Amino acid sequence: MSIKSKSIETKKKISKDERLKRISRFRILLNRPELGALGGSILVFIFFGLVAGDTGMFSAYGMMNFLEVSANLGIIAIAAAMLMIGGEFDLSIGSMIGFAGICIAIPAIYWGWPLWMSIIFAFSMAVLVGYFNGILVVRTGLPSFIVTLAMLFILRGATLAITRLITGRTQVPGLRVLIENDPIAWIFAADTFKWLFTWLGSMGLIALRQDGTPLATGVPASVLWWIGLTILATWILMKTRYGNWIFASGGDKHGARNVGVPVDRVKIGLFIGTAVASTIFACVQVLDAGSADTMRGTLKELEAIAAAVVGGCLLTGGYGSAIGAAFGALIFGTVSMGIFYTDVDTDWFKVFLGGMMLIAVIFNNYIRRKVTENK
Amino acid sequence: MSNYLVEFNNISKFFGKVIALKDVTMKLKKGEIMCLLGDNGAGKSTLIKTLSGVHKPDEGEIIVEGKKTIFASPKDALDMGIATVYQDLALVSLMSVTRNFFMGREPQKGLPGLKTFDIDKANEIASERMGQIGIDVRDPSQAVGTMSGGERQCLAISRAIYFGAKVLILDEPTSALGVHQASVVLKYIVKAASQGLGVILITHNVHHAYPVGNRFTVLNRGKSLGTYSKKDISREKLLSMMAGGEELSKLEVELKEMDRISKI
Ligand SMILES: Nc1ncnc2c1ncn2[C@@H]1O[C@H](COP(=O)(O)OP(=O)(O)OP(=O)(O)O)[C@@H](O)[C@H]1O
Ligand SMILES: [Mg+2]
Numbered sequence: 349m350s351i352k353s354k355s356i357e358t359k360k361k362i363s364k365d366e367r368l369k370r371i372s373r374f375r376i377l378l379n380r381p382e383l384g385a386l387g388g389s390i391l392v393f394i395f396f397g398l399v400a401g402d403t404g405m406f407s408a409y410g411m412m413n414f415l416e417v418s419a420n421l422g423i424i425a426i427a428a429a430m431l432m433i434g435g436e437f438d439l440s441i442g443s444m445i446g447f448a449g450i451c452i453a454i455p456a457i458y459w460g461w462p463l464w465m466s467i468i469f470a471f472s473m474a475v476l477v478g479y480f481n482g483i484l485v486v487r488t489g490l491p492s493f494i495v496t497l498a499m500l501f502i503l504r505g506a507t508l509a510i511t512r513l514i515t516g517r518t519q520v521p522g523l524r525v526l527i528e529n530d531p532i533a534w535i536f537a538a539d540t541f542k543w544l545f546t547w548l549g550s551m552g553l554i555a556l557r558q559d560g561t562p563l564a565t566g567v568p569a570s571v572l573w574w575i576g577l578t579i580l581a582t583w584i585l586m587k588t589r590y591g592n593w594i595f596a597s598g599g600d601k602h603g604a605r606n607v608g609v610p611v612d613r614v615k616i617g618l619f620i621g622t623a624v625a626s627t628i629f630a631c632v633q634v635l636d637a638g639s640a641d642t643m644r645g646t647l648k649e650l651e652a653i654a655a656a657v658v659g660g661c662l663l664t665g666g667y668g669s670a671i672g673a674a675f676g677a678l679i680f681g682t683v684s685m686g687i688f689y690t691d692v693d694t695d696w697f698k699v700f701l702g703g704m705m706l707i708a709v710i711f712n713n714y715i716r717r718k719v720t721e722n723k
Numbered sequence: 724m725s726n727y728l729v730e731f732n733n734i735s736k737f738f739g740k741v742i743a744l745k746d747v748t749m750k751l752k753k754g755e756i757m758c759l760l761g762d763n764g765a766g767k768s769t770l771i772k773t774l775s776g777v778h779k780p781d782e783g784e785i786i787v788e789g790k791k792t793i794f795a796s797p798k799d800a801l802d803m804g805i806a807t808v809y810q811d812l813a814l815v816s817l818m819s820v821t822r823n824f825f826m827g828r829e830p831q832k833g834l835p836g837l838k839t840f841d842i843d844k845a846n847e848i849a850s851e852r853m854g855q856i857g858i859d860v861r862d863p864s865q866a867v868g869t870m871s872g873g874e875r876q877c878l879a880i881s882r883a884i885y886f887g888a889k890v891l892i893l894d895e896p897t898s899a900l901g902v903h904q905a906s907v908v909l910k911y912i913v914k915a916a917s918q919g920l921g922v923i924l925i926t927h928n929v930h931h932a933y934p935v936g937n938r939f940t941v942l943n944r945g946k947s948l949g950t951y952s953k954k955d956i957s958r959e960k961l962l963s964m965m966a967g968g969e970e971l972s973k974l975e976v977e978l979k980e981m982d983r984i985s986k987i
Contacts, residue, residue, distance in 0.1 A: 587839045587840055587842070588838070588839055588840050589838070589840050592818075592825070592829050592840060593826075593827070595817070595822065596815055596818065596822075596826045599815030599817045599818055600811075600813070600814070600815045602811065602813070603811060603812070603813035603815060604815070606797065606807075607828070607882075608798060608801065608828060609827040662817075666817045666818070667817045716817070
């Protein structure tokens with residue numbers, strides 16, 4: 349065919365263009381969705397470095413504190429970001445956290461299940477809830493905002509009602525004793541890199557308690573979850589076919605469907621993702637506190653969405669990044685903890701959160717216009 | 724064996740009381756550009772949606788390469804090599820050229836069970852294919868939103884061809900384009916046909932259809948006014964058929980035809 353000769357011609361053209369591409373690397377970087385959150389994180393660290401650099405915020409103990417808060421939020425923010433890229437919202441994240449908490453605690457305390465079994469039970473329930481959310485959204489064609497808002501109330505109400513029915517109260521304590529001998533609880537609860545902290549302590553590099561053990565005992569498991577999930581989500585988004593389908597489903601679901609992307613399946617999968625992430629969050633919290641509380645996770649869905657938006661996700665779908673969401677969570681976590689180390693009244697935190705989100709949305713909107721309209 | 728790629732025989736389609744198509748017959752050969760002309764509401768979109776598996780015909784039969792076929796879904800039609808480029812093009816403007824090109828059909832590499840999207844190969848193919856139609860994609864990771872309307876149209880067509888289309892259905896590919904871009908797209912369509920594809924080109928614009936079309940089917944209020952080879956009909960005739968004097972011009976053509984036949 350005549351295509352052969354043509355293709356040689358174009359090969360030449362492409363190799364010539366390779367140089368042009370390199371020059372525009374910087375521009376490509378500018379167009380990355382996570383850029384804003386990355387810059388924001390750097391600014392936040394510079395700010396606290398200047399204002400609270402000598403207060404212990406950046407000691408091992410202080411750092412583990414704000415990293416843990418960031419990590420918890422990050423776990424759900426990453427899943428929320430993937431769902432947002434896929435064009436949907438999940439407002440039931442917070443309620444799912446509460447629900448997953450009692451799914452762990454009640455079987456373990458009241459029914460005598462081993463802890464690992466209740467944890468698996470909680471994850472199974474999460475898959476069901478996520479699947480139900482997803483099916484409802486794709487079958488009815490209703491905005492996920494409404495469907496999951498309903499689920500927010502249903503799940504929270506059910507959590508409260510079931511817990512009170514079975515236990516007569518709204519909290520389920522007493523898990524701590526079960527954690528120690530459980531084969532899988534450490535996945536969510538353990539301090540990691542203890543040896544490192546012990547060594548650092550013995551070298552006198554980090555603060556010690558009276559008894560000689562380091563004040564910061566290790567890296568909380570949630571931090572590793574946060575990093576691991578960021579890597580996994582980024583890999584899925586950038587390097588797999590499923591990732592391409594997520595962008596396509598969120599960018600233009602009709603178009604995607606027309607070329608054979610299984611849009612419904614993709615969306616259902618992402619809803620399962622947010623429910624499972626909520627359950628990871630719940631495991632971390634419940635096993636850390638040793639108790640479940642029916643009100644846990646309240647408003648977390650909004651924080652997760654805020655972190656995803658600060659991380660560069662467009663509210664309209666089809667654009668965003670998991671790394672951005674992870675940094676969005678880092679910003680919120682750092683500020684929410686860091687503010688205690690400054691003279692600023694902590695009441696101002698929410699003001700900051702809202703302001704940050706507004707700036708992010710304006711910035712994202714500008715980027716989107718540039719990406720879609722600029723020639 | 725039939726020498727037609729696809730045949731539409733006496734297709735009817737009803738939406739409740741609305742008769743969207745009545746007894747429409749249309750045939751498409753290999754390497755041919757068939758233009759489907761008609762006013763708004765004539766049933767053009769309904770006809771191609773029937774051919775692309777979106778609608779099932781209420782009457783009549785669809786024959787693909789000699790075999791009677793019933794499409795259960797658009798995917799069925801796609802699997803048989805009938806690719807439709809809709810007006811919205813099925814492109815996502817926030818996604819890159821490459822990611823759009825391979826949307827839904829990403830090349831993979833790696834071990835079974837842990838396959839990854841082979842983005843390097845995809846980039847290479849996308850730039851090469853776009854290069855073949857004279858569109859220089861400097862950076863295949865650039866967002867489609869930054870491309871011009873004509874370039875997008877070409878991307879959508881080129882994608883359909885790359886994935887093995889034998890029949891290419893184009894819904895109003897030039898309607899949103901200026902003169903220059905429309906001519907780029909039309910040129911590409913001619914090239915595709917010359918490589919052996921059958922093309923069904925839907926348009927309002929006779930000036931776009933006439934230079935490239937081999938045959939013309941005119942639809943009016945759900946009925947076909949007939950299919951004409953280019954040598955049998957002038958641009959003006961087509962124009963007047965579409966513009967409302969259809970019945971009259973049809974009569975005129977028929978009279979002429981009878982005249983010609985009686986002369987032989
Ligand atoms: N899903 C449907 N339900 C009911 N009626 C329909 C449906 N789709 C099309 N119709 C009707 O069928 C007729 C033909 O419509 P169609 O969209 O095929 O026209 P068209 O030739 O593509 O027009 P245009 O040039 O405006 O795109 C119209 O009267 C339309 O209202
Ligand atoms: Mg139409």
